[in-house]
Amino acid sequence: MNDSIWQLAKNVQSITAVRLLAASAGVNAAKRGIGSVIVIGVDGVSYDVAEALHLSGTLHSLRSVFPTTSVTAFLSSILGIGPEFHGIWGPVLRIESSTNDDSVVNLLRSRRYRWGDDWVTGGTPLNGTELNIRNQGSLFHDWQSADLKPIAISAEYPGMSKEWLDAIHLGAVRIVDPTPAAMMSVEPLAHTQIVIGIVRDVIAPMNAVWAHINLDPYIHLHGYDAQIAAAISYIDDMCCDFAAQGIPSMWYADHGMMRTKVLECDRLLWEQLETPLWCRGRAGGAGRTRWLYPHARFEGHVLKMLLDGLGTDAIVIHRDELGSLGLLEGMAEPISLRVGEVVAIATGERFPIPDPNLIFEHGGISEQERRIPLVIYG
Numbered sequence: 168m169n170d171s172i173w174q175l176a177k178n179v180q181s182i183t184a185v186r187l188l189a190a191s192a193g194v195n196a197a198k199r200g201i202g203s204v205i206v207i208g209v210d211g212v213s214y215d216v217a218e219a220l221h222l223s224g225t226l227h228s229l230r231s232v233f234p235t236t237s238v239t240a241f242l243s244s245i246l247g248i249g250p251e252f253h254g255i256w257g258p259v260l261r262i263e264s265s266t267n268d269d270s271v272v273n274l275l276r277s278r279r280y281r282w283g284d285d286w287v288t289g290g291t292p293l294n295g296t297e298l299n300i301r302n303q304g305s306l307f308h309d310w311q312s313a314d315l316k317p318i319a320i321s322a323e324y325p326g327m328s329k330e331w332l333d334a335i336h337l338g339a340v341r342i343v344d345p346t347p348a349a350m351m352s353v354e355p356l357a358h359t360q361i362v363i364g365i366v367r368d369v370i371a372p373m374n375a376v377w378a379h380i381n382l383d384p385y386i387h388l389h390g391y392d393a394q395i396a397a398a399i400s401y402i403d404d405m406c407c408d409f410a411a412q413g414i415p416s417m418w419y420a421d422h423g424m425m426r427t428k429v430l431e432c433d434r435l436l437w438e439q440l441e442t443p444l445w446c447r448g449r450a451g452g453a454g455r456t457r458w459l460y461p462h463a464r465f466e467g468h469v470l471k472m473l474l475d476g477l478g479t480d481a482i483v484i485h486r487d488e489l490g491s492l493g494l495l496e497g498m499a500e501p502i503s504l505r506v507g508e509v510v511a512i513a514t515g516e517r518f519p520i521p522d523p524n525l526i527f528e529h530g531g532i533s534e535q536e537r538r539i540p541l542v543i544y545g
């Protein structure tokens with residue numbers, strides 16, 4: 168990788184700059200006649216975790232987006248814009264519908280839910296265009312412009328919104344990683360080896376590869392243990408090998424994860440507030456950031472109840488104050504209406520996450536979640 172990319176990497180701060188960095192690496196590689204570049208998105212790794220492993224690549228620190236969640240962060244890295252612009256604020260959010268009801272959309276299930284709909288068996292399927300994801304092209308278009316063939320490697324996630332999948336693969340030829348979802352939560356190294364194996368198979372002159380390695384399901388259940396260290400070290404070794412073959416390589420994470428505990432009083436408080444009595448529709452958000460859509464007359468009340476109840480490990484604010492926290496790169500109305508009026512954001516360990524069985528979670532704004540590694544080789 169030539170000097171200008173190094174300089175660029177030193178000066179960028181946001182995950183949205185990954186598009187520019189990866190595109191520049193591709194342009195340089197094409198110019199120098201190498202014609203290949205490898206970019207790996209590693210799901211769920213904190214900066215601190217990468218730093219402690221003393222990797223061979225050069226480590227930079229980036230900021231993830233708000234909220235710190237995969238569907239938002241990876242999309243932001245590929246499109247080069249944050250949720251203020253593309254509109255995907257997390258996996259569960261309100262999307263204006265033609266009937267203007269108060270249902271929420273779950274991207275991971277590709278369904279729209281109203282009060283009383285069962286998350287597994289209920290809800291109505293999305294029509295495929297309602298997310299209205301906005302973009303100004305993608306990393307893959309940038310690579311095309313440099314006469315490279317963009318290839319994206321990612322696993323099938325049954326239920327994931329097709330519209331979101333189309334957006335994140337915009338302009339790429341997609342190759343499906345066959346790792347079964349069940350394997351990801353128990354064998355992160357085996358999954359990593361499968362993905363790197365595909366990268367090795369497809370890398371060739373004029374091919375530019377982006378690949379997703381999903382360590383997130385394992386970390387949710389086990390935290391950052393020796394298996395995660397082994398997977399990251401393997402990625403580091405392989406990227407060194409690619410660089411030694413003259414192929415510029417880099418990897419970055421979408422968000423880090425934080426140990427989380429759910430207190431029974433917090434769970435009950437949330438359950439009490441997320442009802443048709445106080446709210447227009449079900450809660451949305453992403454793990455350690457959750458929001459409610461209260462009836463207008465109850466906004467103040469719901470905010471105060473959460474503020475009083477959640478303690479010092481969370482920030483509770485009105486949606487309109489989000490910009491003042493310095494978490495957003497810009498604000499484009501009315502897209503933010505997708506976010507609920509009352510927003511609770513975890514900063515410490517205690518928070519009423521939707522699935523209390525997870526010991527590590529993300530979505531909040533602790534350093535462990537927001538600060539992510541970008542590692543460059545070659």
Ligand SMILES: [Zn+2]
Pocket residue numbers: 210211236237238383421422
């Ligand atoms: Zn993730």
